[in-house]
Each structure stands twice: as structure tokens, then as C-alpha cells.
Amino acid sequence: MADVVKKEFKASARNVRMSARKARLVMDAVRGRDADEAVVLLQFVNKRAAPAIRKLIESAIANAEEYGNRNGIDIETDNLVIAEASVDEGPRMKRWRPRSRGMANPFTRFTCHMHVTLAETETVEARKAGRPAWRKPRKRMSQEERLIKTGKAPAKTADKKAEKKAEKKQEPAAAPSKEAKAEKPAKQAEKKTEAKADKKPAAKKTEAKKADAKKTEKKPAAKKTDTKSEKKSSKKKD
Numbered sequence: 001m002a003d004v005v006k007k008e009f010k011a012s013a014r015n016v017r018m019s020a021r022k023a024r025l026v027m028d029a030v031r032g033r034d035a036d037e038a039v040v041l042l043q044f045v046n047k048r049a050a051p052a053i054r055k056l057i058e059s060a061i062a063n064a065e066e067y068g069n070r071n072g073i074d075i076e077t078d079n080l081v082i083a084e085a086s087v088d089e090g091p092r093m094k095r096w097r098p099r100s101r102g103m104a105n106p107f108t109r110f111t112c113h114m115h116v117t118l119a120e121t122e123t124v125e126a127r128k129a130g131r132p133a134w135r136k137p138r139k140r141m142s143q144e145e146r147l148i149k150t151g152k153a154p155a156k157t158a159d160k161k162a163e164k165k166a167e168k169k170q171e172p173a174a175a176p177s178k179e180a181k182a183e184k185p186a187k188q189a190e191k192k193t194e195a196k197a198d199k200k201p202a203a204k205k206t207e208a209k210k211a212d213a214k215k216t217e218k219k220p221a222a223k224k225t226d227t228k229s230e231k232k233s234s235k236k237k238d
Helices: 020-030 035-042 050-071 121-129 143-150 158-169 178-237
Strands: 008-016 080-089 093-098 104-109 112-120
Touching: 008 050, 020 035, 020 050, 020 080, 020 112, 035 050, 035 080, 050 080, 050 112, 080 121, 112 121
Parallel strands: none
Antiparallel strands: 008 112, 080 112, 093 104
């Protein structure tokens, strides 16, 4: 019997002939589920990577059973959960495809490495609880905060933030009543009549000023005619 009981069981498949990008789509759907539930689910997934991942999970379950039988330990495979599931990119193979007129086009064959780790629910919860205090969950930042952090935008003061919060809290202004709407046209009509009354005296003053200006202009002309007649009479006497 082993001194330290193993609580995690791993299985890996290397150089699988498919791209890592396509295999990750199926692996993301299985991560965190029960092992038996994942095996049943993958039977109905219409993806090329589903059979390979299903065989990989079954291999990890078989590893757990074999470890328990070898060391005389009862391991309940029904309680195993997919704690970790990852897909890494493998080596690429360059190939050539013949084309017309003696030409050939290159293409690549992608491969990937799949890894699965099974563990009991208790160990998974204990691992989450034992996470160090400095390892805090990541918080998503807004676009404004990101620009301030990188120095592309000026930092906002606390006063501006308080003002914005106060504006949001303020209730919207009440809609004007029917009586107030009816009073508005009457007030506008009164203002117009007052403005017309103020304009009339001003118009009369301008007309009086124009008349006075005309009289003053005409008087010097009369004097000129008098001087001309006097000059003519004086010449005749001479």
C-alpha cells in the first residue's frame, strides 16, 4: 500500500492529427464536469475532436481504477471531476499538393497534445480554498480606467465622480401641468403688446427729429437767395 494516497489522475494524448484550435472548442465544453457525464455528453457532440477527447477521459478513469486495484484503495470513479483540461499545439508537418501545369502548392498538417486531469470534488474545493491571498481574481477594467492607467488620459478627481453620482441620483424634472401650458400663450401675447407700446413713442420721436432737421437745412438756403438779390441790386445802382 502506498504511503501517500494519490488524489489526481492524469492522461495525455500526444501528436493527435487535428488542430489545437478545433480541439479546444470541445475541451472547453467538458472542463469542470463530472467524468461520467462528460463521456455521455461527448457521444452526442458532432465534432471531430469529440471521440479523441472521450477516449482520453476514459483512459484517465481507467488509470484511477488501476491505481486503486494495485494499492488496495477504494477509489470512487463516480465522484471524479475534470479538474484540468488543456490542449497544446504540436509540431506542424509541411506537405505539397500537386496542381495543374506541373505546379505544386504547400499546405500544413497540424497536430496537438491533449491533457486531462481527474480529481475528487473535495480535492478541487480544497485547492480553491488554499489559494494564496496575493492571487486575487482578475477584475475587468473599463476603457476609461485603462486609458488612465496607461497615461493616455488625465486622471479623474474625486469631486467629478461625486458630481456624476449626484446627477444620477437626482430625480427627473416633473412635466408641466395643463394649466401652465394654457398660461404660456397668454403671457407671450401680453409681452408682445407691451413691446409694441414701447416702440410707438420712439417712432414719434424719430419723426419729430427728422422734421426739425429738414427745417434747419432749409433756412440757410433762404439767406443765400437774399444775398444774391442784394448783390444784383447793388450792381444795378452802380
